[in-house]
Amino acid sequence: MFKMCLSSSSMLFLFSLTIIMLFPLSVTSFDITKLLSEFPAYSTYSNYLTQTQLATEINTRQTITVLAVDNSGMTPISGKPMDVIKKILSVHVILDYYDDKKFQNMRNQNVTVTTLFQASGQAKGQEGFLKLTDLSPGAVTFTSASDPNGPGADLVKPVLEQPYNISVVQISTVIMPPSLLPSSNATSHAPAPAPVVSPAPVESPVPETIPFTMPPVPVVSPVPVVSPAPIAGPVKSPVPVVSPVPVSAPVAVPAPVPVMSPGPVPAMSPAEAPKNEEGAKSGVMKSDANNALALFLTFSSIYVLLSTSAYNAYS
Secondary structure, eight states: OHHHHHHHHHHHHHHHHHHHHHHHHHHHOOOHHHHHTTOGGGHHHHHHHHHTTHHHHHHTOSSEEEEEOOGGGGGGGTTSOHHHHHHHHHTTEESSOOOHHHHHTOOSOEEEEEBHHHHTTOOOTTTTEEEEEEEETTEEEEEETTSTTSOOEEEEEEEEEETTTEEEEEESSOOOOGGGSOGGGOOTTSOOOOOOOOOOOOOOOOOOOOOOOOOOOOOOOOOOOOOOOOOOSOOOOOOOOOOOOOOOOOOOOOOOOOOOOOOOOOOOOTTTHHHHHHHHHHHHHHHHHHHHHHHHHHHHHHHHHHHHHHHHHHO
């Protein structure tokens, strides 16, 4: 009996433990794309969730509200870069549970809620928050907290609910914070930069034109020419250049007349002495005449030679 009670208690404990372990899985297990596949009007929205991998992030959340847009309302983000589309659609995921009943009970309140874009860590300022405004019971508008006065979206209707886990509601159009768009596609609601007034051009004064006057050219007085001093006395003509004297052939000097030496005087006898004395005198005279003639001819030759040289030197 005791064993049966123990066995029943063990089985109950194991069953309870199994229920506890399976209960969270049954609560948090949902697939957003599978849920939206039952509504063809949101096929474009569902495809973008898959392409940007936002569906995977949504499926890991336990409490979430998805603001879905039908195919006709997805036109504003068509053709934009995929990273921009991901940021915009992550703003459409509220990290809290809002079903139709909760929207009806807002009672003219303004509520700021956190979105999945804020949880991504990429948001700047108020980009990751939405402002919910209840205009009348059931009439709720959604605007970006970073641009509260910009165009927003209106609540259209609830789509599906899994209480306190996931709620999908339809809004009228895509909510696009201006700061998430490329600068060329920013909406006109972004504050326009103040026009830059360029300063009026300052006219520079026209420089006064001063007539250019040629300075007087100094007159250079001519240098006085010094007249040559008069030369006193007659001008001597230049000394003529004496051309070299041609060498004349030497004048043949007449050979001196040989002086005849007196021959031996024969011994005269006393009887012949008077006769030979005259002969001796005449011989001496002839010898002197010959010597004088030779000396005359020698001086004559020297004179002629000197005269010829002097003439050639001065001619």
